[in-house]
Amino acid sequence: MKARKIVDEMDSYVPGKSQDEIAQDFNLNKEDIIKLGSNENPWGPSPKAMEAIKREINSINRYPESQLGELVLQIAEYSGVDDSQVIVGGDGADEIIDVLAKTFIDAGDEFIVPLPSYMYYEYLLMQYGAKPVYARWDLEKNELNVNSIYDAITDKTKMIFLCSPNNPTGTLIDKEVLVDIASKNPEILIVIDEAYFEYSEVTNKDLINDFNNIFIIRTMSKVLGLAGMRIGYGLACPEIIEYMRRIKPVFSLTRLSFAAALNTFKDTEYIEESIKKGIESRQYLYDEISKIDGLYVFPSKSNFMLIDIRDTGFTAGQLALELMKKGVIVRDCTSFKGLDEYWIRISICTLEEDKRFIEILKEVLA
Structure with missing residues (x-):
């Protein structure tokens, strides 16, 4: 075959x-x-998460919650956004990226990744027929080469992936740069990966109120200590979130991952x-x-x-x-x-x- x-x-x-x-x-x-x-x-992990898993273990013969309403509310509170601006996925942030691709990518579309960066963007989107176009990080200055982003944009560009802090350089992208790219390219989805935002103590989540073409990826695998439970979430305008919910697998979080996530957010x-x-x-x-x-x-x-x-x-x-x-x-x-x-x-x-x-x-x- x-x-x-x-x-x-x-x-x-x-x-x-x-x-x-x-x-x-x-x-x-x-x-x-x-x-x-x-x-x-x-x-x-959080002790509260571990206790919650123990309490839930006898219920794994039952399907998990599909709408994840309580967890969505908890994430919205943690992130300082409205619950209509939150989507939750299993398999860490990787499922969120995959659902983004299934929702917005057509075969032949292009997406931009500045190199070096997290290569799983490329791995997932190419499966749907999208073509990567590479911008670059300036390693000597340890910063994003912004002009290389603009040079890479064509009429086929559908998404731009910007990891902040960037993996593997650890570099932040200035908010002014993100605003400039988003405002000049309203038809392109600007995907900001904030997997490590807690360590940087910097977030761009307020931009989703001003731009309907910004999507923020986050994960519970880093600061929140649940890498083995595979939980990620995304923040964006309600329209994007609604489209993605139509595509997202119904039971992508297990009962145990749901319980662990919910109680980790409660453990401030x-x-x-x-x-x-x-x-x-x-x-x-x-x-x-x-x-x-x-x-x-x-x-x-x-x-x-x-x-x-x-x-x-x-x-x-x-x-x-x-x-x-x-x-x-x-x-x-x-x-x-x-x-x-x-x-x-x-x-x-x-x-x-x-x-x-x-x-x-x-x-x-x-």
């Missing part, structure tokens, strides 16, 4: 390595592995503490790595940071392998379009794990 042409031509998305994979490959204890490759919350102390500890960890890692010869680390507004290692004598693949042998997982960024083979990305961990990582990194580089 021959697959569709686009599927036959596509490469698989390359995720970060898991602790189980590394433990098996290098004969290590899973509990001793330091995972800095997937931008997760290292302090675990947990959220505030996760943000605080995450920023502390980020600052510690940035300060310590900046002291190591041969490494150039980008300042970040997220829970990860990008590191140029070309002056160490290692490629990213080589350094990642040596670190994995010692029980440390980092992200080899060779698979990111727009980066060469000399970049790695690390995410926050507990301060104890951060200190162990710095010791191991110095040992490997020496």
